[in-house]
Amino acid sequence: MRRTCLNSVYKLAKEDDRVFFIGSDLGVGTLDIFKQEMPDRFFMEGISEQHVIGMSSGLAMEGNIPYVNTIAVFLTRRCFEQICLDLCLHNVNVRLIGNGGGLVYAPLGPTHFATDDIAILRTLPNMTILAPADAKEMERLMRLTLDYDGPIYIRLAKGGDKIVTPDDRKYKIGKSVEVRDGRDALIITTGIGLQIALEAADELAGKGLDAGVLHIHTVKPLDVESIRDKLAEVPVAVTVEEGVVTGGLGSAVAEIIAEAGFEQVKKFRRIGIPDVFCEHFGSQALLLESFGITSENVARTTLELAGGK
Amino acid sequence: MITKGKTSALDERSRELRKTIVHTLNEAGRGHLGPAFSIVEIVRTLYDDVMRYRPNDPAWSGRDRFILSKGHGCVALYTILADKGFIPREKLEGLCKFDGMLGGHPESDIPGVEASTGSLGHGLSIGIGMALNARHKKYDCRVFVLMGDGECNEGSVWEAALSASKHKLANLVAMVDYNKSQAYGFSSEVLDLEPFADKWKSFGFAVTEVDGHDMAQLRAAVDKTSNDKPTCVICHTVKGKGTLLTENNMAWHHKNKISEEELRQVLEGLGG
Numbered sequence: 001m002r003r004t005c006l007n008s009v010y011k012l013a014k015e016d017d018r019v020f021f022i023g024s025d026l027g028v029g030t031l032d033i034f035k036q037e038m039p040d041r042f043f044m045e046g047i048s049e050q051h052v053i054g055m056s057s058g059l060a061m062e063g064n065i066p067y068v069n070t071i072a073v074f075l076t077r078r079c080f081e082q083i084c085l086d087l088c089l090h091n092v093n094v095r096l097i098g099n100g101g102g103l104v105y106a107p108l109g110p111t112h113f114a115t116d117d118i119a120i121l122r123t124l125p126n127m128t129i130l131a132p133a134d135a136k137e138m139e140r141l142m143r144l145t146l147d148y149d150g151p152i153y154i155r156l157a158k159g160g161d162k163i164v165t166p167d168d169r170k171y172k173i174g175k176s177v178e179v180r181d182g183r184d185a186l187i188i189t190t191g192i193g194l195q196i197a198l199e200a201a202d203e204l205a206g207k208g209l210d211a212g213v214l215h216i217h218t219v220k221p222l223d224v225e226s227i228r229d230k231l232a233e234v235p236v237a238v239t240v241e242e243g244v245v246t247g248g249l250g251s252a253v254a255e256i257i258a259e260a261g262f263e264q265v266k267k268f269r270r271i272g273i274p275d276v277f278c279e280h281f282g283s284q285a286l287l288l289e290s291f292g293i294t295s296e297n298v299a300r301t302t303l304e305l306a307g308g309k
Numbered sequence: 310m311i312t313k314g315k316t317s318a319l320d321e322r323s324r325e326l327r328k329t330i331v332h333t334l335n336e337a338g339r340g341h342l343g344p345a346f347s348i349v350e351i352v353r354t355l356y357d358d359v360m361r362y363r364p365n366d367p368a369w370s371g372r373d374r375f376i377l378s379k380g381h382g383c384v385a386l387y388t389i390l391a392d393k394g395f396i397p398r399e400k401l402e403g404l405c406k407f408d409g410m411l412g413g414h415p416e417s418d419i420p421g422v423e424a425s426t427g428s429l430g431h432g433l434s435i436g437i438g439m440a441l442n443a444r445h446k447k448y449d450c451r452v453f454v455l456m457g458d459g460e461c462n463e464g465s466v467w468e469a470a471l472s473a474s475k476h477k478l479a480n481l482v483a484m485v486d487y488n489k490s491q492a493y494g495f496s497s498e499v500l501d502l503e504p505f506a507d508k509w510k511s512f513g514f515a516v517t518e519v520d521g522h523d524m525a526q527l528r529a530a531v532d533k534t535s536n537d538k539p540t541c542v543i544c545h546t547v548k549g550k551g552t553l554l555t556e557n558n559m560a561w562h563h564k565n566k567i568s569e570e571e572l573r574q575v576l577e578g579l580g581g
Contacts (some may be wrong), residue, residue, distance in 0.1 A: 040445055051434045051468035058438020061417075061424065062446075083464075086435060090417055090423050289559060
C-alpha cells in the first residue's frame, strides 16, 4: 500500500508540476526516481516534523500541492498544532501520508502506534481523513487527492493487505462504499477493518445472520447520510477500526445514532482499541487479537447483539 | 546598544504610528502594546523603504512576503497596512470586536497578511516554504519573517533555521525583535538566548545586529544580504519603545484597560 501510495505521488508529480514530495528521514532510496527526475520538487528535511508541516504550508499557500510523508504518529500527534493552524486554519492543499496507521509498528511499542490519529484529526475543521483498506483503493483515492480543496491525511496500513475493495464502484472522497448488503446487521469499518468485517460477515452468514458491510474510506468528511440510511434498515450495528474507540469511527457512528431519532433502538457496539496504552509487542495481528479486533470477535459480538448465541 | 527612554530619537512618523496603535488598543480595551511599540521601526522600514507590494493587488506574485511570526505585535502591522491602503483605516477601530476584520492576532484573510500567526514558532517554517517556492518559480522576491525573542524559545524555530541554512535561502530574511523581555520577565532570566548572534551564525545564517529603532541601520541590514545564505537581522529594541511609561514596563506587554490618565501620559510621551 505504501509503495502504491508513493508511486501515485510520483505519477501525479509527473503530470502536474504543482506536486512536491517532502519526507522527514525516510528509508534510504525512498522515491529515488522522483528525486532523480524532479529534484527541485523533492525534499528530505530531516527529523523536524513540525517544521516540515509549516514549510509545506508555505509551499501550498503559493499554489503548490505538497505530499508529506513520515511515520503516522509523529506526523499527527507531534504536529497536531501545525496541522491545525498551518494547514487546517489556512485550508491549504497539503497531503499528509502517515506510515503505519494503527498498530502496524507492533514490535516498536506505544511510542510508534498511531492509534489516535483519526480521533484527534477528526476534531479539526477543514480536515479530510482517508483510511483505505487495500492498495487498489489507495490507488483510486490518491488520484482524487490532486484536485481536492483543503488538507488531507492519508493513513497507510501495513501493506500486503488482501485486496477486497470492489472495483465496480465510483469512488469519491467523502462517499462510503457498501461492500456487502445485509438486512440483519450492519458492520461499519474503516481501513483494514474492512477485511476483518468481510470475514466476519461470511462467518455470520454461515450462522444464518445476514450482515451488511459499509466501508468508510473517508472518516472525515463523514458520509453521514448514507450511514444513517443504512442504519435505519437494521436493528444491529457494529463498528470496526484499528484505532481508539474514543473519538474514532465508532464515536462518529455513535454520534449519528444518538442524533438520528431512529424509531427502533439500535443495538450497537464499537470494536477497536479501548482507552488504554498498549502494553504488548509482537505483531500487528497479535495486538489486534488482544483488543478483539478480529473477525471472530466481530462475528460473535454481532451475533450476541442480534440475539443469537 | 539601546538605553531606556530615548523617545527623542523617534521622528514624527514613528510617533504618529504609535499614537494610532495606542488609540486602536484603547478602543479595543485590550491588547499587546509593548510588543507592537517594539517593532514599529522594523515594520515601517520594510513597508516604507524595502519591500515591493501592491496594496490593490495583495496577492501579486512578484511581491515581497512579510510574515509577522510574533503575531501579538499585530497592531503595528495593522497600522502600517491601513497607512499603505491595504485595509480601510476605520477597520482599526473595530479591533477585536465581534464582527471586526482585525483580531488580536493577524489572520490571512486580511489583505496584506500572508499567514495567520499567534501561536509562536510557526512563521519561519511557512516563510521557508514561500522562499523555496520563489526560488522554484524564479520570482525575484524576498521573504521577511519577523519573530520575537521569546518566540525563539520554541524548538520549531531552530528546526526551521536548520532547514533555511540547508537550502541556502538567500531570499529569506529572518528578523528578531530582541527586546530582551517576554511576558513573565527578562528573557535572560526566563530562558536565556545568549550568545544569540552566535547561535544564528552557527546555524548557517549571515547575521547582522542593529538598533531596531534606527531606520538607516535596519535598511542597511536588509539592503545588502548574503548571496548564498539566509540572513538573520537581530534587532535590538526596547519593549514598549516610545514613552517613559511603557518602555520596559512588563505591565504593558498585554494591557487590559488603558485608563484616561495612562492614555494621556502615553500621548504626551509621544509628543501630544
